[in-house]
Amino acid sequence: MSLQHALLTSIVEKPCSGYDLARRFDKSIGYFWHATHQQIYRELARMEEQGWVSSSEVEGGRAGKKRFDILPAGRMELQRWAAESAAPMRLRDDMLVRLRADAAVGPLGLTGELERRLALHEQELATYRAIEQRDFSRQPLSREAEIHYLILKAGISFEEGRVQWTKEALAILQKKQPPAR
Amino acid sequence: MSLQHALLTSIVEKPCSGYDLARRFDKSIGYFWHATHQQIYRELARMEEQGWVSSSEVEGGRAGKKRFDILPAGRMELQRWAAESAAPMRLRDDMLVRLRADAAVGPLGLTGELERRLALHEQELATYRAIEQRDFSRQPLSREAEIHYLILKAGISFEEGRVQWTKEALAILQKKQPPAR
DNA sequence: CACTCCATGTAAGGGGTTACATGATTTA
């Protein structure tokens, strides 16, 4: 149940509408905690019921547009949750299942898909590197910026690992299974 | 819907009961595709309905114990799925949300939790290293072993990345926020 | 006037988690 907390964090950073949240998510917290707009609207409604956030019609905006603000109870909840202990994230990768199937039943022609994913990981890495250059190249950084940079570095390290590993996977599959197919 | 395929793979490797699958999962595919025994029983029942696997009472075993075998349709499905293209795994880490909350509202005392997770990641890494020594230190490896090793290396690289990153996170949080809590 | 973007939502279905339930077999 931590999408709620991701939303609370985003609202603390800057109060806004569900639509704005959905878009901002794609470019910030969404990099490491993805959510669709349907999830976001549902959780916002629940949090309003619970008294964690309040909504008000935006004047001068489009009809029906709301702005969400955090309430004291929401702030308390965010602090309570942040201090809570939880299981660290697990690796959960369907490609590893595919590879194990390949090992069990014989070559399944996974190299094409591996190449496709390699390109995606490289692209994601390039995106992160661009953000790094744009936002964090000027030292010294504030405490806030330093933590944001730390978060970005988690993404960079993850994608770098993926890129390297995927290259190794391709090398091994191609070694054992020459150009044919 | 890829738990079914993980189960098919495991059954191809060695036909067995749902209970055995649940236990074997914890020590093989479960490292990168976790599932509880309830999920496993449910998916096995569905796959039997679909004609992907067959079950038969085990003679000489405990009452009610079944053995699942893969059927031709299951094998076909496994191959079809393996060749399918899909989105690569996403990073999804609640700690990054917590850090962002910390950046937004001020120090939340995350170092204790980071230390706890660091220890868990180091422990997981040690487990993987032990498997590496035990199963993959004698060269050359068969194609199957080479792929199993590749899968293990995905886990090793992931945990190594986590360990390094978590240490960096601790350094940054402690720098800005001296011993006091 | 049609198209796109803004902005909100409902509904259905699947997957995952947790709690609970049942009974047989081995082990102390």
Added chain:
DNA sequence: TAAATCATGTAACCCCTTACATGGAGTG
């Protein structure tokens, strides 16, 4: 004979995904 382990399952709940629905506002 009591406890632990083997072995299977049901039920409830929540989260996530996908498809569908609605209508206003700006743009060509």
